[in-house]
Amino acid sequence: LTFEVTILGASAALPALGRFPTCQILNVNHRYYMIDCGEGAQIQAARFGIKLSRIHSIFISHLHGDHYLGLIGLLGTLSLQGRKRALYLYAPADLADILAAHRKSGGLYLSFELIFKATNTEAPEVLAEDDLLTIYTFPLRHRIPCAGFRFEEKRRGYTLRKDAPLQALSIQQKLALKRGEDIVLEGKTRAFTEFTEPLKKLRTYAYCSDTIFDISLLSELNNVDLLYHEATFTQEYLTRAQETMHTTALQAALLAKEAQVGKLLIGHYSSRYNNLEVLLAEAQGVFPPTALAIEGETFKV
Amino acid sequence: LTFEVTILGASAALPALGRFPTCQILNVNHRYYMIDCGEGAQIQAARFGIKLSRIHSIFISHLHGDHYLGLIGLLGTLSLQGRKRALYLYAPADLADILAAHRKSGGLYLSFELIFKATNTEAPEVLAEDDLLTIYTFPLRHRIPCAGFRFEEKRRGYTLRKDAPLQALSIQQKLALKRGEDIVLEGKTRAFTEFTEPLKKLRTYAYCSDTIFDISLLSELNNVDLLYHEATFTQEYLTRAQETMHTTALQAALLAKEAQVGKLLIGHYSSRYNNLEVLLAEAQGVFPPTALAIEGETFKV
Numbered sequence: 213l214t215f216e217v218t219i220l221g222a223s224a225a226l227p228a229l230g231r232f233p234t235c236q237i238l239n240v241n242h243r244y245y246m247i248d249c250g251e252g253a254q255i256q257a258a259r260f261g262i263k264l265s266r267i268h269s270i271f272i273s274h275l276h277g278d279h280y281l282g283l284i285g286l287l288g289t290l291s292l293q294g295r296k297r298a299l300y301l302y303a304p305a306d307l308a309d310i311l312a313a314h315r316k317s318g319g320l321y322l323s324f325e326l327i328f329k330a331t332n333t334e335a336p337e338v339l340a341e342d343d344l345l346t347i348y349t350f351p352l353r354h355r356i357p358c359a360g361f362r363f364e365e366k367r368r369g370y371t372l373r374k375d376a377p378l379q380a381l382s383i384q385q386k387l388a389l390k391r392g393e394d395i396v397l398e399g400k401t402r403a404f405t406e407f408t409e410p411l412k413k414l415r416t417y418a419y420c421s422d423t424i425f426d427i428s429l430l431s432e433l434n435n436v437d438l439l440y441h442e443a444t445f446t447q448e449y450l451t452r453a454q455e456t457m458h459t460t461a462l463q464a465a466l467l468a469k470e471a472q473v474g475k476l477l478i479g480h481y482s483s484r485y486n487n488l489e490v491l492l493a494e495a496q497g498v499f500p501p502t503a504l505a506i507e508g509e510t511f512k513v
Numbered sequence: 514l515t516f517e518v519t520i521l522g523a524s525a526a527l528p529a530l531g532r533f534p535t536c537q538i539l540n541v542n543h544r545y546y547m548i549d550c551g552e553g554a555q556i557q558a559a560r561f562g563i564k565l566s567r568i569h570s571i572f573i574s575h576l577h578g579d580h581y582l583g584l585i586g587l588l589g590t591l592s593l594q595g596r597k598r599a600l601y602l603y604a605p606a607d608l609a610d611i612l613a614a615h616r617k618s619g620g621l622y623l624s625f626e627l628i629f630k631a632t633n634t635e636a637p638e639v640l641a642e643d644d645l646l647t648i649y650t651f652p653l654r655h656r657i658p659c660a661g662f663r664f665e666e667k668r669r670g671y672t673l674r675k676d677a678p679l680q681a682l683s684i685q686q687k688l689a690l691k692r693g694e695d696i697v698l699e700g701k702t703r704a705f706t707e708f709t710e711p712l713k714k715l716r717t718y719a720y721c722s723d724t725i726f727d728i729s730l731l732s733e734l735n736n737v738d739l740l741y742h743e744a745t746f747t748q749e750y751l752t753r754a755q756e757t758m759h760t761t762a763l764q765a766a767l768l769a770k771e772a773q774v775g776k777l778l779i780g781h782y783s784s785r786y787n788n789l790e791v792l793l794a795e796a797q798g799v800f801p802p803t804a805l806a807i808e809g810e811t812f813k814v
Contacts, residue, residue: 226593227559251586252553258528275620277589281582285552288578292527306618313614317607318657319576356619 220256222479222505233278253282272303274358291323305330333357352423370408425463433471442480465498479505521557523780523806534579554583573604575659592624599626606631634658653724671709726764734772743781766799780806
């Protein structure tokens with residue numbers, strides 16, 4: 213099952229050096245979950261061959277422009293493409309008013325149903341659930357209401373082992389094994405584990421942008437396979453990070469290490485960094501399995 | 514005096530082939546007048562080295578996303594840059610509600626005064642005036658209220674001839690000559706024309722996007738030096754142009770020819786055109802001094 217993240221943008225607010233603001237595509241079995249939607253997201257999607265029609269739902273962390281201003285154009289383009297399928301949108305409540313203003317002017321026409329659910333930016337909760345994922349939200353501490361997201365793979369039943377004696381089994385028996393039920397074969401009860409692969413760990417992806425360094429996030433991030441965490445500044449600008457309620461690369465790495473995540477992805481780079489290696493080096497000094505979120509790159513969860 | 518247009522984007526609504534939606538910078542004596550502001554305008558400005566701080570006023574033709582969705586991000590960036598100087602914004606009235614919704618969410622903070630004036634999309638009028646330009650607006654016929662703009666250079670007085678005997682003149686006399694007043698020199702009245710250059714033609718730039726082919730525009734476009742006119746389709750798609758209230762390249766050229774403009778610039782290309790030469794060839798067949806609006810290129814008025 214595909215479970216990977218493609219970066220469409222990873223820059224902070226000021227446009228710098230051609231870098232685009234935050235937007236990611238989480239691809240789970242070729243169903244796309246878009247996370248944040250900075251200005252130019254649809255332009256980046258076209259550039260990297262991302263099919264917009266595959267987008268199932270969109271998650272907006274907060275209403276600073278570099279995280280949502282690509283949304284209105286994207287919705288318009290989906291309509292020009294003739295989308296009929298409903299689209300799910302999760303965002304702070306005020307986004308509903310913003311969308312209403314754009315629709316009232318006649319400039320935004322939607323060809324499909326937009327199902328909006330306001331995120332809880334005060335307390336953790338289960339935000340959404342479908343056949344592939346359970347999606348959790350949790351508050352982030354930023355200058356305006358802000359939420360992070362955790363995408364957890366759902367158990368889809370057991371997988372039959374290719375080397376097991378499956379020829380003798382009926383379809384009903386195979387379905388029972390997939391549900392984890394023992395079966396009776398030639399008068400004998402046989403454990404389902406004889407025929408099935410051991411369960412794999414369910415994969416999880418967590419997304420934290422924008423936020424001040426916040427140790428209370430550990431409970432939300434514990435043991436996730438891939439963590440995206442903003443790292444707007446290097447430790448040299450710690451005071452600036454605190455004032456603007458952002459995180460340094462060192463702090464992001466500390467959090468990743470304490471939470472024992474599999475891998476850390478950093479992004480939301482301040483425009484002052486021409487070369488991002490200084491951010492990467494700072495984080496890797498504390499947590500070696502760290503990578504830079506780079507536009508167009510894909511990371512397996 | 515510099516009087517030139519730089520193209521930041523010239524694509525129609527659907528993002529295609531990395532082309533950006535409509536945005537232009539009219540540079541008059543290094544004061545910038547931005548015309549339309551499609552998504553990604555600030556990204557393009559950064560790419561082409563356009564200093565955002567030089568923007569004096571912004572003109573939005575209509576509220577389809579490909580003509581205004583870059584505005585909110587641009588205003589945010591100007592604020593992050595610490596702009597203090599007031600900014601003038603001319604647009605259909607509904608844009609005020611849209612801006613209010615973005616500001617209410619806390620996502621759009623302005624560090625400067627934004628002076629908004631609703632355009633008249635029903636009748637021609639003088640929209641704005643400063644020491645360099647008089648700016649006219651006139652209705653365009655599109656699916657929603659829409660306005661075109663004409664930027665006319667203002668007479669700034671006469672220029673003194675370098676080869677005239679200026680050494681003998683007082684500052685007061687020189688100022689009188691610049692105002693076109695005759696002076697008295699050694700008891701004799703001398704015509705100001707002895708000392709000044711002949712008046713140059715005042716330059717004008719007109720902008721028409723989006724609109725159905727509309728012959729009644731001739732009175733607004735008569736004799737302008739440079740005309741930008743949308744040419745979304747080739748004549749092959751005339752029916753589609755009429756349905757969507759757009760213009761073909763042939764029609765734009767006919768209008769330019771009838772209005773006896775100096776030069777025609779076409780743009781707002783449909784995403785179906787990988788190669789824009791077909792649009793250019795169609796227009797040049799009727800009106801040879803036609804050019805394609807291409808991102809990053811600058812056209813003298």
